[in-house]
Amino acid sequence: MTIQKTGLKELLTLKLQSLVSELKVDFSAIAFYDPLNLEFRWRLAIGSLNNRYTSIVVRSGNGICGRTLKTKREFIITHFPEELQDESLEFPILIIEELKSAASIPLLFQSQMIGVLLIGQRTCRKFDAIEIESMKMAAEEIVRFYLLEREAERTNEDEKKEAKKSSLSRYFVKEKSNWGEKLEIILLDQRITLLSEEAQQSLISIFTFLFERVFKKEKNAKIKLIIELKSEQQFAVQIEAYPYLDLSREEFSHLADEVRKINGSIETIFDDRRTILTMNFFLSLLLRDQIWNPRPKTGTS
Missing domain, CATH: 3.30.450.40 (GAF domain)
Structure with a gap:
């Protein structure tokens, strides 16, 4: 007993x-x-x-x-x-x-x-x-x-x-624990943790894909992940990979497809020491509830 x-x-x-x-x-x-x-x-x-x-x-x-x-x-x-x-x-x-x-x-x-x-x-x-x-x-x-x-x-x-935490919150904690100082996460727009579960899982899949490509290809690689407000209806996910993020054409095509699945866009900037990959998303298409800028109710006659 x-x-x-x-x-x-x-x-x-x-x-x-x-x-x-x-x-x-x-x-x-x-x-x-x-x-x-x-x-x-x-x-x-x-x-x-x-x-x-x-x-x-x-x-x-x-x-x-x-x-x-x-x-x-x-x-x-x-x-x-x-x-x-x-x-x-x-x-x-x-x-x-x-x-x-x-x-x-x-x-x-x-x-x-x-x-x-x-x-x-x-x-x-x-x-x-x-x-x-x-x-x-x-x-x-x-x-x-x-x-x-x-x-x-x-x-x-x-x-x-723990159950009240979003999937993304738990994922970030786990990944930070796994990679330590190699991974820096700056969560400036915390609305991302209130996205629909489907959207969060899609983002987790994208982050996992990128983290594995960066950390497995370069022993001393580092990633800075910044999620910030772009406008009242948009947020941006910026990933800075050090050193250069080497993605094949097929890998980049796969990544772009995953981003488009959740109505996002992707762009990349390269220099001799890093890759900056930026993904932009519309909140209105990903949120569970429209809580920041709800549409005004219209009356019926």
Whole structure:
């Protein structure tokens, strides 16, 4: 059973149920610590009299959670409220659950407080070392479950962010990683990342063709790719290849055909140390939505 296939709440519920059964106690619960608000909230319980425990808010330093946080070790109460005398009001979880005895264990990760694990009995009882050790083992599992869930959440968020990136954005990141300092990308007109998926894939095919021709033919070759605004309705893709980009007639014909497929034009300039290849495209023919200069709506009679 893994945290990815079974939710954190379900796993923690099973662990609390196991503690109640194994240690023969009336109650078990978990409180998580909120470091921003410096407070504990009881999030899950087994054997509760009602759901009032979820409304308890304990400030850091108070109650059974505060005592456990302060010492970072087990905290045990055998006779409540007699043991605590005037402090009993600071232990609302014991009051509303009518607990006479309780033991708590900190949930720690690298000395950082995550929460508190609690077991309780509605009659007076002493908890022995073996029972406390069982709680500690359960606490380690709970922390592991919690950390796996947090990691899964972060991974999901990263995947969502990555999915939101356009195909061209991901392609540029990959190619920059592949070629390092040999490839310089200057994205001045970022509207290109909002082109239709078909247009982006066509541009990726063109860039891949050119990168392979340049880098595979010359070991010390470099490319500067500049994408910039040419007009409100046009953008230009300029590729400067160092040294000279040597394309055969067939290769250039293939490249020109690919550019024309997405309604672009191509021109080249050569000198003794570089080739400058410029492709011009019309935004209106490639965009997914007309968001910059939408056509005005016309009324109908």
